Amino acid sequence: MALVEAVGVRKSFGHTEVLRGIDLTVDRGEVVCLLGPSGAGKSTFLRCVNHLETIDAGRIWVDGVPVGFRSSGGKLFELREREVAAQRRDVGMVFQRFNLFPHRTALENVMEGPVQVLGRGRAEVRAESLALLERVGLAEKSGSYPAQLSGGQQQRVAIARALAMKPKLMLFDEPTSALDPELVGEVLDVMTSLARDGMTMIVVTHEIGFARSVADRVVFLVDGAVVESGTPSDVLDNPQQPRTQQFLAKVL
Amino acid sequence: MASDVRSDLEVVPLRHPWRWFSGAVILLVIVGLGWAMAEAQIQWEDVPGFFTHPVMLEGLLNTIVLAVAAQGGAIVLGVIIALMRLSANPVARWFAVGYIWLFRGLPVLLQILIWFNLALVFQNISIPMLFSVPTNVVMTAFVAALLGLGLNESAYMAEIVRAGLSSVDPGQTEAAKSIGMTPLTTLRRVVLPQAMRVIIPPTGNNFINMIKGTSMASVIAFLELIHAANNISSRNLEIMETLFAAAAWYLVMVSLASIGQHYLERAYGPR
Ligand SMILES: Nc1ncnc2c1ncn2[C@@H]1O[C@H](COP(=O)(O)OP(=O)(O)OP(=O)(O)O)[C@@H](O)[C@H]1O
Ligand SMILES: [Mg+2]
Numbered sequence: 001m002a003l004v005e006a007v008g009v010r011k012s013f014g015h016t017e018v019l020r021g022i023d024l025t026v027d028r029g030e031v032v033c034l035l036g037p038s039g040a041g042k043s044t045f046l047r048c049v050n051h052l053e054t055i056d057a058g059r060i061w062v063d064g065v066p067v068g069f070r071s072s073g074g075k076l077f078e079l080r081e082r083e084v085a086a087q088r089r090d091v092g093m094v095f096q097r098f099n100l101f102p103h104r105t106a107l108e109n110v111m112e113g114p115v116q117v118l119g120r121g122r123a124e125v126r127a128e129s130l131a132l133l134e135r136v137g138l139a140e141k142s143g144s145y146p147a148q149l150s151g152g153q154q155q156r157v158a159i160a161r162a163l164a165m166k167p168k169l170m171l172f173d174e175p176t177s178a179l180d181p182e183l184v185g186e187v188l189d190v191m192t193s194l195a196r197d198g199m200t201m202i203v204v205t206h207e208i209g210f211a212r213s214v215a216d217r218v219v220f221l222v223d224g225a226v227v228e229s230g231t232p233s234d235v236l237d238n239p240q241q242p243r244t245q246q247f248l249a250k251v252l
Numbered sequence: 253m254a255s256d257v258r259s260d261l262e263v264v265p266l267r268h269p270w271r272w273f274s275g276a277v278i279l280l281v282i283v284g285l286g287w288a289m290a291e292a293q294i295q296w297e298d299v300p301g302f303f304t305h306p307v308m309l310e311g312l313l314n315t316i317v318l319a320v321a322a323q324g325g326a327i328v329l330g331v332i333i334a335l336m337r338l339s340a341n342p343v344a345r346w347f348a349v350g351y352i353w354l355f356r357g358l359p360v361l362l363q364i365l366i367w368f369n370l371a372l373v374f375q376n377i378s379i380p381m382l383f384s385v386p387t388n389v390v391m392t393a394f395v396a397a398l399l400g401l402g403l404n405e406s407a408y409m410a411e412i413v414r415a416g417l418s419s420v421d422p423g424q425t426e427a428a429k430s431i432g433m434t435p436l437t438t439l440r441r442v443v444l445p446q447a448m449r450v451i452i453p454p455t456g457n458n459f460i461n462m463i464k465g466t467s468m469a470s471v472i473a474f475l476e477l478i479h480a481a482n483n484i485s486s487r488n489l490e491i492m493e494t495l496f497a498a499a500a501w502y503l504v505m506v507s508l509a510s511i512g513q514h515y516l517e518r519a520y521g522p523r
């Protein structure tokens with residue numbers, strides 16, 4: 001069974017329909033890159049998967065569980081915010097603007113989830129968190145506050161913070177768009193190694209090179225609908241749809 | 253070379269004759285005031301005695317208890333009203349708006365007087381089938397002053413807390429949600445600590461106002477500092493001497509509060 005299954009997802013803000021019936025399936029261990037012009041609804045779709053936005057129609061399942069609902073007796077019951085929070089533990093998210101907690105050190109940022117949300121012991125979590133910081137290449141920065149770190153370092157701490165919850169799925173929303181060009185590589189390297197280790201990932205990105213080398217599948221979104229999807233070589237090198245061709249002509 | 257030429261020339265520093273003049277005027281005014289105070293018909297030697305007079309100390313203790321209790325209650329109520337003001341429930345939002353409108357809109361002195369005289373219109377305070385007590389037993393001067401000062405302050409605190417909560421980047425809440433935090437944990441661990449930077453400075457100012465505002469409770473004969481000073485002077489007629497002793501206590505309290513505020517601000521300051 002697929003890890004993520006989205007069927008007919010629709011979402012409007014006021015009178016503008018931003019997602020117009022999106023179908024998307026992501027298998028375990030698969031890396032899917034979402035591409036598309038600004039305003040296509042990429043971020044909105046990603047936020048729906050994590051129930052940061054409620055959807056108006058359609059359904060999203062993550063690991064067989066309907067996002068934002070509990071199924072029982074042939075009915076779906078809408079969850080309270082506290083229960084949604086429990087669902088989100090299994091899904092990590094990395095934001096364009098990092099959103100690290102500025103009043104906590106890098107290590108404390110990483111420890112926050114396991115300690116406060118899962119209620120695990122500090123000593124054990126501390127060791128794990130240090131190992132995670134090591135993995136993203138920031139072992140020596142564990143005591144630094146976010147303001148003392150570069151953008152690339154902050155984003156790597158943010159990735160470690162998400163990984164600390166041992167998620168089944170990682171969502172990335174343009175993780176390198178707010179970075180100076182020379183810092184993009186260090187973040188993409190961490191994401192690449194994560195993909196190699198078998199993490200299931202949905203990545204919104206404008207980094208075509210990353211999509212080409214790491215993605216198993218590329219999905220092209222325009223005006224809230226999937227226009228084209230397939231392997232990187234199909235979609236990126238041999239696009240069939242005029243919208244995809246136009247977009248790639250501009251980006252490449 | 254140019255620098256050699258320059259070093260040969262004499263340097264004339266800019267003179268500041270007006271600085272000297274205005275400084276002298278200020279010193280003269282201070283000396284004059286000091287001389288007037290020394291010449292005034294004040295028994296200075298009696299002031300220290302009034303400063304530590306048992307009645308004055310009782311008034312001091314009551315002032316501190318009233319100010320701390322009213323401010324503490326106002327902070328708790330203010331957080332609740334601020335959360336209602338920001339909540340998705342329209343009834344809660346409107347209640348919060350009305351609450352702030354009412355308790356911020358009326359003079360504190362008027363509110364204290366209304367609470368103190370409540371027994372005139374309600375003989376008993378009761379919740380049907382739960383309890384009932386005579387109003388004049390419950391509504392002591394302390395309780396009336398606590399309600400008058402505390403409720404007024406809670407309306408201000410609600411606005412301060414709301415400003416603080418709104419100042420925190422929404423991305424912080426989203427990041428907290430994304431690691432599975434519940435709304436309450438998010439508030440406690442992520443939003444409030446960051447809101448503190450905005451909340452503490454005005455709260456410190458308000459607490460200093462609260463310390464001085466307790467003096468209004470003297471009109472309903474609550475034994476705070478001013479009422480204590482009046483009690484002492486009604487026997488010995490040294491009105492100014494006792495008032496000066498009370499004034500000294502206010503300055504001591506306000507100075508201590510300012511120091512406390514400084515350290516709190518530092519503790520929650522930017523990293
Ligand atoms: N909270 C919101 N309220 C109203 N409109 C919104 C909101 N969030 C997004 N939108 C609108 O929805 C549309 C899709 O936005 P979204 O952020 O999903 O696009 P995107 O594909 O991520 O674009 P970008 O590449 O610029 O990040 C945009 O037109 C945007 O203005
Ligand atoms: Mg976006």
